[in-house]
Amino acid sequence: MDTFALKTESDVVKDEGKNRFSRDEDVLASGSGVVVIGTVLGRVTTTGKFKPLAPAASDGTQTAAAIILQNADATSADKIVVNLKRRAQVVLQALVWPVGINATQRAAALASLEAQGIVARNGV
Numbered sequence: 400m401d402t403f404a405l406k407t408e409s410d411v412v413k414d415e416g417k418n419r420f421s422r423d424e425d426v427l428a429s430g431s432g433v434v435v436i437g438t439v440l441g442r443v444t445t446t447g448k449f450k451p452l453a454p455a456a457s458d459g460t461q462t463a464a465a466i467i468l469q470n471a472d473a474t475s476a477d478k479i480v481v482n483l484k485r486r487a488q489v490v491l492q493a494l495v496w497p498v499g500i501n502a503t504q505r506a507a508a509l510a511s512l513e514a515q516g517i518v519a520r521n522g523v
Contacts, residue, residue: 406435406436406437406493407436408436408468408469410436410437410490410493411436411437411466411468411483411489411490411493411494412468412483412487412488412489413488413489413490413520414487414488415483415486415487415488416485416486416487420485420486421483421484421485421486421487421517422468422481422482422483422484423465423481423482423484424479424480424481424482425448425449425465425479425480425481425482425484426446426447426448426449426477426478426479426480427440427448427449427450427467427471427473427477427478427479427480428443428446428448428449428450428473428477429473429474429475429476429477429478430450430473430474430475431449431450431451431471431473431474431478432451432472432473432474433470433471433472433473433474434451434467434470434471434472434473434480435467435470435495436467436468436469436470436495437466437467437493437494437495438451438452438466438467438494438495439451439452439463439465439466439494439495439496439497439508439512440452440460440463440464440465440466440467440482441453441456441459441460441461441462441463441464442459442460442462442464442465443458443459443460444458444459445458445459448477449464449465449467449480449482451497452496452497452500452508453497454497454500454501454504454507454508462508462511463507463508463509463511463512464484464511464515465482465483465484466482466483466489466494466512466517467480467481467482467483468480468481468482468483469481483517484515484517485515485516485517486516486517487516487517487518488517488518488519488520489517489518489519489520490519490520490521490522491519491520491521491522492521492522494519496508
């Protein structure tokens with residue numbers, strides 16, 4: 400029998416701004432599917448809604464803009480979610496990346512997050 404533990408926000412976030420300063424409620428765009436906690440998100444330029452990071456896209460989601468802090472199903476409708484968007488320290492190993500992301504794309508995403516004050520560290 401397989402045993403596993405569900406990931407919680409404390410598995411991802413190790414430090415953040417006081418009084419939830421680092422978090423915002425945002426819209427996860429319909430069509431994003433089931434998104435798990437710790438997934439790196441991009442923001443659609445035209446709508447301001449968030450979707451999982453898509454390095455090959457050209458709609459804004461190619462740039463990392465947030466990390467989702469809950470599990471959400473936006474398969475067929477927009478969903479209000481809590482995202483980490485500024486001044487925080489996160490566990491690098493807890494981040495969820497798109498399938499097929501390469502080292503260059505991942506480095507660019509981490510740099511984009513760091514520009515927002517979100518620093519990813521190994522095993523924090």
